[in-house]
Amino acid sequence: MSGSTTQFTVPAAADAVASAIGDREFIIQGNRRYTYAQIVERSNRLAAYLHSRGLGCHTERSELAGHEVGQDLLGIYAYNGPEYVEGMLGAWRARVAPFNVNYRYVKNELHYLLADSGATVVVTLDADGVPSVNLRAPIAINPRVMTGFQVMPHQSLYPLRHPLTL
Numbered sequence: 001m002s003g004s005t006t007q008f009t010v011p012a013a014a015d016a017v018a019s020a021i022g023d024r025e026f027i028i029q030g031n032r033r034y035t036y037a038q039i040v041e042r043s044n045r046l047a048a049y050l051h052s053r054g055l056g057c058h059t060e061r062s063e064l065a066g067h068e069v070g071q072d073l074l075g076i077y078a079y080n081g082p083e084y085v086e087g088m089l090g091a092w093r094a095r096v097a098p099f100n101v102n103y104r105y106v107k108n109e110l111h112y113l114l115a116d117s118g119a120t121v122v123v124t125l126d127a128d129g130v131p132s133v134n135l136r137a138p139i140a141i142n143p144r145v146m147t148g149f150q151v152m153p154h155q156s157l158y159p160l161r162h163p164l165t166l
Contacts, residue, residue: 046090
């Protein structure tokens, strides 16, 4: 056994699979079908967008106490579907720490979770199931930056509306 360690990341594994069998179906939800290559490409766009907004890892783990986080935090407020996988994969690729926001939470629970977590970014689905990236900082963003993602300032997240009541 040698003293070196192998670095493993989920995005690197996804890239390896996509390069080997990229044209095979990876996610099927109803009539929607996505290949490995499509999911990797879409998550790459999310990661690139997050990086373009200055999000990512700001302090390496070795410089932090056990309870501290040196990354921006991304809440994923979505049903189980392709957008959830893309959100997780894109966040990991951007070195942003993703966490689940249960879509069954009611308004008060959502407000508490998002305020307590210190989330920098929240990925949500609009009434038509289109993913949106909601940033805390009020910034002007072109909503056509990423195909499949609408981008809007975080203020639009408050007050939150439960997706089942839209």
